[in-house]
Amino acid sequence: MTARVTPLLIAASVVVLASCSASTQTGGDAVGAASDTTPTTEVVETTAPPPPPTTEPALDVYDPLCVVKVAPGESLSLIADRFDDDTVRVDTIIAENDLAGTTIQPNQLLDVCVDNGLDDRTGEAREPNQALVAEATSANVKVQQAKLNELFAGFGIAELAVDGVSGSVTRQRLCAARLGLGLPASTLDMAEGSEEEQAMMAAPNLNIPFSAPIEEERWVLIDQTCQIMFVGAGNQQLQFIFPTSTGSPGYETRLQDRSKVYRYDPAFDNDGWHDSSEFPVPEDNPINGNMYKPLYFDGGQAIHGANNVPTNPQSKGCARLRLENQNQLLDWLGIGAVTTPIGGSQFNLTVRIEGVYVPPA
Numbered sequence: 001m002t003a004r005v006t007p008l009l010i011a012a013s014v015v016v017l018a019s020c021s022a023s024t025q026t027g028g029d030a031v032g033a034a035s036d037t038t039p040t041t042e043v044v045e046t047t048a049p050p051p052p053p054t055t056e057p058a059l060d061v062y063d064p065l066c067v068v069k070v071a072p073g074e075s076l077s078l079i080a081d082r083f084d085d086d087t088v089r090v091d092t093i094i095a096e097n098d099l100a101g102t103t104i105q106p107n108q109l110l111d112v113c114v115d116n117g118l119d120d121r122t123g124e125a126r127e128p129n130q131a132l133v134a135e136a137t138s139a140n141v142k143v144q145q146a147k148l149n150e151l152f153a154g155f156g157i158a159e160l161a162v163d164g165v166s167g168s169v170t171r172q173r174l175c176a177a178r179l180g181l182g183l184p185a186s187t188l189d190m191a192e193g194s195e196e197e198q199a200m201m202a203a204p205n206l207n208i209p210f211s212a213p214i215e216e217e218r219w220v221l222i223d224q225t226c227q228i229m230f231v232g233a234g235n236q237q238l239q240f241i242f243p244t245s246t247g248s249p250g251y252e253t254r255l256q257d258r259s260k261v262y263r264y265d266p267a268f269d270n271d272g273w274h275d276s277s278e279f280p281v282p283e284d285n286p287i288n289g290n291m292y293k294p295l296y297f298d299g300g301q302a303i304h305g306a307n308n309v310p311t312n313p314q315s316k317g318c319a320r321l322r323l324e325n326q327n328q329l330l331d332w333l334g335i336g337a338v339t340t341p342i343g344g345s346q347f348n349l350t351v352r353i354e355g356v357y358v359p360p361a
Contacts, residue, residue, distance in 0.1 A: 059109065062123035066113035072106045079110065087114045087132065095131035138164030140192040144200070148173045151180070151206050155241040156328050168311040168360075169243075175226035176241055180206030185225040185355055208238045213258050216350040218333065220303065222246065222319050224253065225355035227311055229303075229319065231329060239332060242325040245309050246357070247317040254298055254317070256353040261303070261344040263296040264330075268339040272305070279316050291318065293326055295344075297351045303329070313357050 061067045068079060076090045090102065092114045104110070111120045115129035142164045149159050152173065160170055171187045179185055181203055183196050190197045208214060212221040214235035221230040224246050231240035247253035267274040272293045275281060278300050281290060292305030302318045305326030314320075321329065330336040333347040 061109060061121045062118070063113070063120040066111060066116075066118075066120035068110050068112055070104050070106055070108040070110060074104070074106075076102050076104060079112065083112065085114075088112055089131075091131040092129055095129045137166070137192070141166045141170065141189075144174070144190060144197070145170060147201055148177060151177060151200070151203065152241060155206075155238070156325060157241050157243065171360075172227055172243060172311045175223075176228040176230075177206065179209040179223060179226065179228070179230070180238075180241075182207065182210060185223055187226065187358070187360065206238065206241075208232055208235065211352065211354055213350050213352045216258065217348050219350045219352065222253070222256075222351065222353045223355045224313070224353065224357045227313065227357065229321065231332070240325070240328060242321050242329075243309055243311065245306075245311070245315055245320040246313045246353075247315050248313045251316045253301060253313075253315070253319060253353060256298060256351050259297045259351045259353075261295045261297045261347070261349040261351060263341060263344055264294070264335055264338065264347070265296070265341045266293050266335075266338050267291075274304075276300075276316070292323055293330060294318070295329075295349065297344075303351070312359070319353075 058064050059067055059069060068082075070079070076093055080088050080090055080093060093099070093110060093112060094102065096111050096114050109121050113120050115132050117125060117128075119126045142162050145160045145162045145164075148170070149162070152159075157173075160173060166189050168187075171189065174190050175185055175187045177200055178196065181196075181199055183199065190200065209221055209223075209230055212230060212232060213219045214232070216234070218233050219231070221232075222228075222244060223230075227244055227246065229240070229242045229244040230238065231242070232238045265274050266272060274291045274294055276291055290306075291302055294302035294304035296302045300317070303321065303326075304318055305323040306315075306320040307323065308314070309320045309322050327336060330338075333349060335342065335347050
């Protein structure tokens with residue numbers, strides 16, 4: 001029976017023999033040195049080859065490059081941070097996927113190609129990304145607000161906050177600007193790039209509205225669509241533009257053509273506050289329908305100051321002004337220092353009231 005020699009023993013023998021042979025050829029010193037040296041063998045470490053790569057199967061969606069599958073523990077902010085694209089944000093992902101909030105679930109599929117007109121999970125067409133629309137709209141509203149502040153400067157009306165929010169105050173100012181530019185009255189937003197926006201942005205100033213009674217020496221034009229009051233003299237002077245609040249449903253302010261203000265009551269003995277005879281209250285309370293320094297026209301209707309002047313009709317038929325605006329009007333008429341009731345012939349003011357308020361949809 002023949003003994004088997006393992007490859008390891010053969011290799012070891014070869015190494016030892018090679019070492020001895022080399023020592024013999026170098027002389028006695030070499031032999032002595034070799035006798036004191038323990039032969040060593042070189043150990044070669046080997047690394048196992050890596051396993052073959054595993055690949056995730058492609059997502060079964062319309063465009064896999066535009067869709068991600070949420071991994072456990074991922075958030076919208078982490079997903080957004082993957083992309084070197086400043087339009088891919090938490091808010092735009094929410095809008096693109098019609099999410100109710102920031103909560104997402106593992107394995108949920110999210111469309112991350114923002115505002116390409118498609119739902120990249122299904123291939124269906126979709127509306128523009130509303131987060132980006134709102135962002136663009138906000139930027140344009142800021143431009144409009146800044147222009148409105150420029151056009152209304154010097155007319156006694158407070159500046160708008162340039163905040164990009166198209167609220168009721170901004171829409172009221174847009175409506176008034178339309179009148180001053182000869183455009184139809186409307187409290188709708190002004191579309192970016194529209195003809196009316198271009199007209200407003202190009203306008204150096206506002207003009208007297210076409211419907212103002214400019215044949216009169218001093219006049220007031222109240223537009224109920226805009227809830228705004230223009231004040232001027234003849235056809236040359238536009239003096240003030242004030243926000244107003246006219247009669248609420250059931251107490252509508254009556255339309256006027258050229259009605260004369262016939263009486264002024266300063267209510268001097270009560271700091272200007274007059275208790276309405278038709279809608280009295282137990283004590284003077286400016287928030288409860290009382291009138292600050294009223295100017296009467298057409299029976300019991302009046303232009304008067306109030307602490308509450310919203311952008312929609314809330315009075316009992318009168319036209320409310322802010323206290324400071326009422327005082328500005330009285331000073332311009334030359335009766336700011338009057339302490340007793342006087343007739344309108346002493347200040348000669350004509351009122352025209354037009355338009356119908358349309359509640360926002």
